[in-house]
Amino acid sequence: MGAAMINPDFAISDEDVESFREHGFLKLKGIFSQELVEHMRSLSGSQVTSPTDNYGAGFSKLKYDIGNDDPTILSLMGDPAFSAAMKQLTGAQLFFTQGLGFELEKNKSTGFPWHVGTQSFGFQRREDLGFTIWTPLTEIRAEEQAGGMKYVSKNVFSGEFVYQHINMLPGFMRNEIAAGKEIGYDDFHKLKNNLLNSPEIKPLLDFSAVEDDFEPGDALIFDKYVLHRSVPLGEGPISSRLAYALRFSSIDARWDESRVEALAFPRVTFDYNVGSDFNEVVGKADGDRVYESPHFDGTREARTLA
Template structure:
């Protein structure tokens, strides 16, 4: 049995062929990603495709969510997000979305690698009244040997500034200060000051429907509160170089990620668990 045999096969004919077709990246898109550690891309998904998958994703978030405290009783991280991970394991419809060759091919092109595999997916829903998502870098949580990992951030609705779109510190993927900080009030305070001192421009813009962003694991980012009366619905997929090696975990979060998202794998090995199939 190969690693791919354990990953459920998508339906023979996708209900949305757009997920199977190529998206054309420009040289300036690839250059922007390399220089700034992120890129925003318009019209990656059509409104029809988003409309076809959003109800299933949202339904699974509601079904699988384990956060039931009122907003006012949560800590900063709890106020920022409802986070549900690996929805693809609970829904063939979500699997079809997460395993999209279109989205994976963009990731491979931006990373400059031949092939990418799935690390995991995450639905990140910011409720009405949800608070700030503090400054952080995702790779703090991931025991990876290189920086060839990227997240696609896919809003499932038009996302104005009032709804809390993702904001990036352009070029901060080269900045090592603060990489030891988990998402917290401290990371928001320390990184806000440090990134400003280094004059990393903060890029904070709304997202059109169908526009997505890709950012490297070490790119610092955050998001403002959602001051609207509508939840900010976002689906993400994290891709890694198919040849990614696993490093020795340096914190408890990385130990947990190794156990949860790469079961059976050990430091020094290449990622190859049944949860991490090659997508492109």
């Protein structure tokens, strides 16, 4: 693929930086070239598969680890204009960890309810920085067919506590099971999701949320504390909505053994399988620097943002 990754006239203003730091998210208008969008579309379209397990059942298709080592995606990381924009926004030294694809089917898929990236940032400590660039690969008209996302400013309500909540679950459930209670997937699902999606809290978050329109080439950057959810694709001309997400982590992030173990519990106990071993393979001992993991030998430089 040629040089054009991000559009030559894309620029981050001081107001953008200020807004991103305050709210934790920012719409990146016209950031990606149509060639790159097309590449993301073909990556996601060919590799995104139907969820085989309880995890991701709200999507017609969902897959982790798409394009993790793809040369075009890695060349985006090497694009000086892209690194400069990311540095300006986040103030951090980042590396690309993982790509994911999501597909919503019209009038059918619910996607993810309100959540934060406890899975995608499950390898690192709660306080380590993490960012997502989410790129819808069809146009999104929030007031018409929708199919985008809703998100809440972290200044209004930060989702950092959700990273604590998820780690409380295994110990509690093991204790319940030891006490003779029957705990199944439904109980786990409620325990995990009702924190943010109960009949009382969901309308509150919906009321406080932002929902943008997107053209192909637009993307959304958000940090790992931003509460967000999928918005179903309603009636209209588009039959399905694909989106490609890029995850980034700080080069200082450290592998968190207890977090990785906590995520393993529902996977083995309730068939809650995300279909990715990423969190397990990027560290070995608690406190290891993820960036130094042998898993990235050979691609470390290519996935690092200057």
